[in-house]
Amino acid sequence: MNILWDYDGTLFNTYPAYAKRMSQVLGGQVSEEDCYTELKISASHAISKFQMTPPQIEEYNDLISAISPEEMPPFDHVEEVLKQADCNVIMTHKDQVGAYKVLDYYDFTKYFSEIITADHGFPRKPDPASYKYLHDKHHIDLAIGDRELDIIPAKQLGMYTCLFQNNKPADFHLEDYKDFFKVVFF
Template sequence: MRILWDYDGTLFNTYPAYAKRMSRVLNGKVSEEACYTELKVSASHAISTFNMTPSQIEEYNRLISSISPEEMPPFEHLEEILKQAECNVIMTHKDLNGALHVLDHYDFTKYFSEIVTADHGFPRKPDPAAYEYLHYKYQIDLAIGDRELDIIPAKRLGMHTCLFQNKSELADFRLQNYKDFDRVVLL
């Protein structure tokens, strides 16, 4: 199977650390749980929802860029899927250095044929341009993400989709944990 992966919230459990920093920037006036909920829609959505000022956004970005890989662990049973896949690629809005810092820490970089990041200049999701590039280069079978935003481009291209820890009916498949991958995703 050839899989296109989202990064944050799909490969690595990053949102708790992001929510903690956003709540801190908002001086604790917004709970970590509320930040987490809005960040799961998108970072720009959370920033807009909480009316963050430019200086707060700058501080938030500074704080999240210094999060240690230990605070962003891979999801349980993920490595088993990465090892079994014929090809894995990533499409993320994260910058390449930030993505590689965590991937290298967990020795996961070796599992990916290509990592497309914000540095590559593609439009942001849900624009399908980056997905189209990866799909035609690698003949992707499945796109996995944790938000609808991650699978909308794949749906536009006719790819099978899987949402991780998200109950939206938009996806072809839904997983709560990677232990059930082979049972749920039957391509």
Template sequence: MNILWDFDGTLFDTYPAYTKVFSAVLGEKAKPEDIYKQLKISYTNALNYYEVSEEDQATLMELRKKLAPEEMKPFDHVEEILKWADKNVIMTHKSRKGVLAILQHYGWEHYFSDIVTIDDGYARKPDTEAYVYLHNKHHIDLAIGDRELDLIPAKKLGIATCIFQTECEIADYQLQDYREFFKLGL
């Protein structure tokens, strides 16, 4: 099975670290649990929701760059699936440098045949452009993400979809914990 993975919130639990950064910038304007909810929709959504100024956006970016890879923990049991899959690829809006730093920290870079990041110039999700590229090159069987936004392009291409730790009407499969993956019968 060839799997296309989203990165943030799917392979790695990055949202707590991003919430911490937003909290540092927003201060008492927002509760951490509310920031987390907005980030789960999308980073851009959180910026718009809190009407973050350009100056504060620059501060957010600087603080994000200072986050250590160990603050981005892999989800439990995801490595078992990476080992099982025939091929794994990533499609993310994160920078290549950020993705590689985290993968290398955990020694996971060898699990991935291809990585498409925001640096590659493809249109942002839910556009299908990057998914078409990865599907044509790697014949993707399943796309896994934590947001509907991650699944829409796969659905448009006829690829099976799996939502992680969220509910989503368009998902073919839903997982709350990666231990459940092998019970899906894929």
């Protein structure tokens, strides 16, 4: 099976660290839980929702880039799925340095045939251009993400979709990767 993965909130549990930094930038006026909820829709959504100013956005981005990999662990059992797949690729809005910092720290880079980041110049999701590129090159069977935004391009291209810890419409749903081979059938 060839799998296209989202990064934040799908492979790595990054949102608690992001929410903590956003709440900090907002002076504690917005709880970490509220930041988390809005970030799970998208970072741009949360920034708009909380009416963050350009200096706040810059501070937030600086804090995000300084987060240590220890605060962004892989989800339990995800490595077992990565090992079983024939081909894994990533499409993330994260910058290349930030993505590789965490992937290398957990020795996950070896599991991926290709990693597309914000630095590759593709339009942001839900535009399907990056997914089409990866699908044409690697013949993707399944796209996994934690947000509806992550699977919209896959649906447009006729791929099977799986949402992780999200019950929006998708072909498959997972709460824990230990159940991957019980839930996803090919």
